[in-house]
Amino acid sequence: MAKQFKAHFKNVDNTGFGPNSSVEGGRLTNKDGSYNLRKSGLRFYERISIYHTLLRMSRTRFFLFIFLAYSSINIFFACIYLAVGVDKLQGSEQAHTLVDKYLTAFFFSSQTLTTVGYGHISPLGFWTNAIASIESLMGIMIFALVTGMFYARFSRPRAYIRFSENLLVSPYKGGKALMFRIATYKNNHLTDAEAQVTIAIHEHTAGGNVTTRFFQLPLEFSRINSLALSWTIVHPLDEHSPISHFTEREFKELKIELMVTIKAFDDHFSNTVMQRTSYTADELVYGAKFLPMFERSVDGYQTNLQLNKVNEHEIVQLENVVNVDNVLDVIDAEEN
Template identity: 40%
Template sequence: MNFKRTGIGSATKSGLSSGKRTLASHRNSTLVEQEEKRQDLGFGTRINSSYARLINKDGSFNVSRVHASFWHRLNLYHRLITMSWPKFLLLVFAAYMTVNAIFSILYLLAGPEYLKGLPESNTGNRFWGAFFFSAQTLTTVGYGHVSPSGYLTSAIAAFESMIGLLAFALATGLLYGRFSRPIAHVRFSRNAVFGPYLDVNAWMFRIINQRSNQLIDVEVEVSLSQLETKPDGTPFRRYYLLKLERSKVNFFPANWTLVHPITESSPLYGCTPEQLEESDAEFLILLRAVDDTFSQMVHARTSYRADEVLWGRKFRSMVDSKTSGNYSLDMDTFDDTSEVPLNS
């Protein structure tokens, strides 16, 4: 009897435990499904209290890494490929002058008498004579009016020649990489606008290809990032994919105004400028296209914060009416807007 009662009690407890596990499993699966459906662009939901945009106007990400290794932070090749042309040329010139200055000092330390043809008037003339001899050796030009003699000076010259061959091969590769790297020179309007569109209102911005190359199969995605509050009062960042009136075009020869109609299904429905400011809203733009010149995919990114949205405005036409015979666009009017009343 005791054994039977113990068995029944164990079965009852086992059933209760099984039921709890079933409820917990169902709850966990529900949370997993909600998490899988949540929109996330890769920035996560954790946020800082300070004002900071996720994507800068130039398309770079406003994210910094701390305690990373020096070489990972340096990323020399990426920096040399992506830095501006003035900075790149200035860096190459500075490296060229520095290397020649170092080798000219080495020649003088080895003994200026071992450089035949070197001026002997004073130390300054000797330095510049050794400097120009270094430049001729580094570039393998070798005019011949100064030549090394002695084992040590000849060894320094031989080593410099090898450095010159490797350095100029590297510089040539960097120049080719910079010229051959396809870049989408797409210009985004300075501001986005919130204005009337058909019988509703819409959030809009404008883009144009600044170069004469052809971009085809252009596709644009727009996401809204804003702060919301959990039931426990904890703030978190949420992302919405905004549906555009047209998100893809086959050809992109002229300007293109991207339109997100504010319908009842839009997360911007009934929104005010003050609400956008309070929610730290940011519109994240991603553009993809195929560059017909390189036959490669190119990208462009930017963002608009709440204070960069003009309310009750619309973009003015860029068509130059003074030009006849072809479709002409006036680039000076790209950012121009005019005031219009919003639809009620």
Template identity: 45%
Template sequence: MAKKIPSRSKSSMLTQEENRKDLGFGTKITSERVRLINKDGTFNVRRVGDSFLNSVNWYHRLIILGWRKFFGIIFLFYFLLNIVFACLYLFIGIEYLEGISNEHQQPAFWEAFFFSAQTLTTVGYGRISPTGFWANSVAGLEALIGLLLIALATGLFYGRFSRSVPRIRFSKNIVVAPYLDINGLMFRIIHERDNELIDLDVEMTLSCLDTLPSGAKIRKYYPLDLERDHVNFFPLNWTLVHPITEDSPLANATEKSLADADAEFLIMIRAIDETFMQQVHVRFSYHYEELLWGAKFEPMFDTSVQGDIAVRVSDIDRYQPASLNT
């Protein structure tokens, strides 16, 4: 009978590695004064060495792009595509576009351009019509492309309008303020849109550099427990507080120690958009340079409004000096 081999206990280093907190950035990012999350919530990561086709996702980019840039790209593409087809009609011969008249004193290029626009959008007023094999072939191809582009544009507009985008505004600074008989790390948020967010969950993590006995630096992540990390409704502003107790990673932190460790406070918010009944999430971060010591936020309620609970959104960044508890 084979002798049973006793199981070996895991080493302390392996257990420590398995229990290590990691948000997905790893421990090798040791560059100082480099944010992990940008102010707009995007990751401060740039992929290099990838192929062009893999790095470009036009549909995703057009979905998340701002409205000005989106319409700018749409109109530019529409204009350039009509120029291409107008040049094709001119190459075939303007005489193969029947109905063009010199009475309007319009250059042949613009006649071909506007005929292309009518064909691409399948409007077809009927004043100008193609004749001959090649002119009809180009017009038929353009009509097919126009139908496909209309279907694509419809999908893009639906995707943009059906995508729930929360507009949670964060206070410009994160502060260390007196809290009860201790101190607390605080920041404020408010939802700027009329649609309601429900079942909000907030996570906060401290990212900082740590020096090993060998002198090498690694990045570590410490979860920061919040006084309250969940609310059912979010109609007003919300001040989130991390109590700096003896067990807090910030228990002995100072302004200099956080600067030396290149500290960054990473925030993740999950909620449900009541209008779309979709789960949404928001990312944000504060760098150590945006941390104010000995400051507390001023109230945002407007007491001059009678009969309603009024909140001044513009006051989310207002604070005043405060003496910290020792």
């Protein structure tokens, strides 16, 4: 059976994930590289780092968060000015209705928070000036923090690697191999790129429980000097592979998950960058090969890397490869 591994295939115990699959939900690593994990047991503010949340937030959500926070602060202070009395704001004499008074207080708050101060409206009296002073101080600190977050997001080193959506079992040197493809999609230059691939295999034990075993997969090339074009990362399904005897059905039944880590050196940032992803059995295509994704330019002086083809593949017929280890197992079983 495919779930019976040879003794010389030692499973990895330092992945950070436990072997008990019965208490886990779904995949271990999400496609974006984050862990499929939700922490509990502590109060919310103890479990959440605002800095890391804002740093990893998508661009759209980040700008939406800034806009909502800015609007909420102005709404809050506008209510305070309205409670104190809009008549304490010099220049608000033309505001007669409640809506006009609130809008006057709101826009005065936005001018105070941003320290613009057009001068059309100014505070009168102690309490109004005190509130405006507190809001001005908050505005200075908030915009300093926002500016810092903009810089942190802008200057944060990233790998900018695009992974193929599918994991393929392809023909390879008269046998088979597990393959996926990556490419950088920005104008950054990565050198000394290194790939680490760990497979998690969920299998049923005799007691009916589900356990997970981890194996480090040897690669055809685990390191390349430069990630200028695409890189097809290949794990040969030979005698050195713990999954060499897996059939298509066994890949699906055991619910494998391939966890990938790519490390490289970005010479623009002079820093090491890293990106993770994972593939599950549902994303595996058995009997396919990748199509070329780069070609010579029309003028013949450049190479055109077509990033939209990083996942393009075609179905092929896998040869019936006889695995020597499997044959020996059958002979031993017959002799015993």
